[in-house]
Amino acid sequence: MEMEEVDCPLCEGSKGKPLHREGSFQMVRCPLCQFVFLNPRPTRDSLFHFYQTYLPEEESSIESWEKMIKSVFHRAANLLKQYRRNGRLLDVGTGFGFFLAEMKKRGWEVMGVEISPKGIDYGRNVLELAIHPGPLEKAAFPDDYFDAVTGFYVIEHLPHPIAFLKECYRVLKPGGLLLLRYPHTTPIKNLLKLLGIKNCLYDLPAHLSDFSPKMIQGCLEKVGFGKCQHLIGGYTLPYDLGKRTASIFFGSLSEVLFYLSLRKILLPGVSKTIFAFKMEKA
Numbered sequence: 003m004e005m006e007e008v009d010c011p012l013c014e015g016s017k018g019k020p021l022h023r024e025g026s027f028q029m030v031r032c033p034l035c036q037f038v039f040l041n042p043r044p045t046r047d048s049l050f051h052f053y054q055t056y057l058p059e060e061e062s063s064i065e066s067w068e069k070m071i072k073s074v075f076h077r078a079a080n081l082l083k084q085y086r087r088n089g090r091l092l093d094v095g096t097g098f099g100f101f102l103a104e105m106k107k108r109g110w111e112v113m114g115v116e117i118s119p120k121g122i123d124y125g126r127n128v129l130e131l132a133i134h135p136g137p138l139e140k141a142a143f144p145d146d147y148f149d150a151v152t153g154f155y156v157i158e159h160l161p162h163p164i165a166f167l168k169e170c171y172r173v174l175k176p177g178g179l180l181l182l183r184y185p186h187t188t189p190i191k192n193l194l195k196l197l198g199i200k201n202c203l204y205d206l207p208a209h210l211s212d213f214s215p216k217m218i219q220g221c222l223e224k225v226g227f228g229k230c231q232h233l234i235g236g237y238t239l240p241y242d243l244g245k246r247t248a249s250i251f252f253g254s255l256s257e258v259l260f261y262l263s264l265r266k267i268l269l270p271g272v273s274k275t276i277f278a279f280k281m282e283k284a
């Protein structure tokens with residue numbers, strides 16, 4: 003894989019200071035804005051090739067994938083319903099298209115963007131969905147076009163997260179809603195390092211960055227989004243029993259803490275969902 007050294011993807015002010023290593027990959031922290039990112043990271047071309055084979059092909063793996071993520075999609079669909087009953091929805095990095103299929107069933111007009119050929123093929127031919135081969139910027143959707151844009155486990159894969167958020171903002175109608183689901187791994191990495199436990203939790207080089215809730219909300223607000231609201235939003239059910247048990251335990255624990263604390267405590271280290279709105283112009 004061809005790698006390149008980059009400046010901080012958020013503030014461009016530093017190449018970052020070493021934070022954690024996984025094999026030959028290194029996560030760094032920007033001393034200026036505290037953003038955690040992979041540096042050096044794969045070049046654009048390397049990333050493109052990497053995603054050509056990122057999703058599994060066998061029917062059984064696709065089924066496990068669906069089982070793993072289903073409850074998160076279900077929760078997200080119910081959360082969305084609190085704000086919008088239906089409308090036009092775009093899911094970026096839609097994978098096989100399972101979330102779109104769920105939303106279509108619920109009466110939404112749906113569209114997806116996906117760069118993995120296996121995902122595109124499955125979404126189009128098996129689930130009969132409209133999938134653009136991406137990336138999002140190339141789809142050139144009109145301004146103010148969607149009522150909702152969603153991105154599940156996408157932002158941590160992107161070399162230019164701010165450009166992505168700006169594009170989401172542009173294609174959303176005023177009052178439209180953005181839902182992002184993202185992992186937050188650094189607190190667990192810090193803990194495991196203290197305990198001397200080796201792990202590959204960052205999932206490098208697939209993940210190019212690791213957003214904290216504060217960091218992601220700051221980026222959304224900078225781009226123009228408002229009324230940002232964090233939620234735990236359920237947990238995934240990985241096929242591996244150990245991972246599944248951990249996911250259920252920490253997912254449930256974080257959910258209980260969140261509600262007991264009256265929506266104040268967001269347990270560090272677990273995946274989270276954030277809602278944000280494109281504010282109507284005064």
Ligand SMILES: [Zn+2]
Nearest residue numbers: 010013032035
């Ligand atoms: Zn920075």
